[in-house]
Amino acid sequence: MDDSILLAHGSGGKLSHELVEKKILPFLANPALNKLDDSAIFEASGRLAFTTDSYVVNPIFFPGGDIGKLAVCGTVNDLAMNGARPQYLSLSAIIEEGFLLSELEQIVQSIKKAAEEAEVSIITGDTKVVNKGQADKLFITTSGVGIISPGVDISGANARAGDKVLLSGTIGDHGIAIMSQREGLRFSMALESDCAPLNKLVSQMMEVSSRIHCLRDPTRGGLATTLNELARQSKVGIVVEEAKVPVKEEVKAACELLGLDPVYVANEGKLVAVIDPTDTDKILGQMRKNIYGRDAAIVGEVTKEHPGKVIMKTKLGPSRIVDMLSGELLPRIC
Amino acid sequence: MKFIDEYQDNKLARGLAYKIAQRSTKTIRLMEFCGGHTHAILRYGIRQLVPKTVEMRSGPGCPVCVTATADLDKAIALAHLPDVIITTFGDMIRVPGSYSSLQQAKAEGADIRIVYSTIDAVEIAKANPWKSVIFIGIGFETTAPTIAASILKAQQEKIKNFNVLSLNKLTPPVMKALLDSGELKLDGIIGPGHVSVIIGSHPYEFIPRDYGVACVISGFEPLDILLCIDKLMEQIEKGEPKVEIAYPRGVKPEGNRKARQLMEKVFEIGEANWRGIGIVPQSGLKVRGKYERFDADKAFSVSLKPPREPEGCRCGDVIRGAAMPPECKLFGKVCTPESPVGPCMVSSEGACAAYYQYGTPENSQGA
């Protein structure tokens, strides 16, 4: 095979088959996928959770991960946020003509590793190739199916006044890691994206408590946007304490340099949990035992005042509104 | 982070807030002239830390907000010229011009790139020798020297395709214009910290001398701003207005001579069109004839339709401090960060955006 992806790789003919059989299948192999039927067949009973997401991140390789890892973790996490145990994923790739095969191989490896860590199987997939200039290198879409055990009811609409708001770790790592790679911003740091599958963390939390009301991962739009979504969905107010929100020093520094607020920067390996206060210590203790929850903290609580709004108690005392992110997160000069 | 964290200390802030409250005997009105201050004052809830006797108003300190609509229209028209790459600071992209915006022009195919520094704009020019790179030069005296330095660097490296659309403005003249207008009676001015790193404290001497208004130059951390307010209050209560530096770690009375030298080498002073205020004499920077090769105004000509302001928009009043954001009927209802009507809601230094994003539960979001 040549060094780069050609249009023929997407046309369904020999090259397409070669691409799948040599470059993708060997790494993601599992009984359902190996059949290479038009659809994958599996058995499942009980309530199922189903989600889909597309991944268009630029740059496709970044410190701590790549678009492949992101595509698996993002969908696994969406299932976990409803208390589902992720089982099966589909994987579609739209590849720009000229994309390097070596880079595709790297990404497939990342997908394999991430799927192994999350203990999910990719059972069906698709690849298409488009003309140069019609896609920005590589777009991936993953859909996922998970199983929700009976009695589990975790939803953004379940927050109640008095609940505690927990955060699994430091915010802003992913967004800043991505920005550090953008040309023009030109800063370098050891910081890596926090991209990670959180389904095991969620299972462990659910093992010790059946009083988890909401789970959500603060991806695009950051912590602020996620908290606002929960406040609106549950029709409650949320009060968060700025001093309690964990932020790495380098993220603070990068945010200072760019004029950004860490609460609006994306995360790809963190979760917000809104829980009944009686189980706070148990859940927090359990979170901190998991590598992805070691910096977990109580950052706020739910109130019946100012429903739909999020208030932040600043470090110096005064409170202020924290709205959703509007528009894009742009570096400022002033 | 050194020189940042120490100036956010809780205990020290409470001490200052207490002192300010103790000292205050009458209502005073203060105005800041820096978008960075507008942002910081709202982000740190400074209004809630000072007594109600201290009324704070935002003046024209946000470079994006004070850019005249006609000038923004020009930038957008330039973006549509063939083989042109527009480079700009991020804040400018979403501001609505009369008929379009840079963001919209980008969606229509114009090559518009956000840069963090003029250095990047020069690099883009180097990397694209067959295109013309135009840098949209907004900002005050903090940024003007950096633009001057990049023009000199472009000259040194014989880069022929780098141009600047000079929309830079000067702070003391607009302070004078506002004080002359008498629209708002001010007792004290919170002086712009980083503009003053460049120009020093002497250019503000006319403020206490000719208008009897106190002027204290402030840094940007909450303790810096509170210290500034404390010093202003002391001057006002004693009836002894003068120019003081409350940010001595950054500002020297003589400012940064080298930076001013470069600025004066490349730019000359002329009139400027300030949104919400109009033409203010001697308040803008134009590229000198010697460097006209780098002047976008000389290199390109575009025809423009007459500028128009959006109906009901009170950005002009907000920029002059004559209205607080919630007083604008469009604030939070029709005009929001997602669908901004005017620049004050777009730029994060704009008073409206800062109010919307950081307001207190009682007064934000027009709700």
Added chain:
Amino acid sequence: MCLAVPVKIVSINGDEAETEIAGVRRRVSIALTPEAKVGDYVLLHTGYAIGVIDEAEAEETLKLLEEIASLSEVH
């Protein structure tokens, strides 16, 4: 017009300096502050150092703030 961040100069090469703040490194032009030395803290604005921070003055300001705070505590 004022976002300027205090960064520490780690090395200098002509009119450029390598600077650092809390683990983040950035190359900066010192064309406006030719007097800056390695070890100095400078204010970084849009890729340029616009001024050298006076550390003695910074100390003085903190001392003043501490004094004010302790006087307030007395009450």
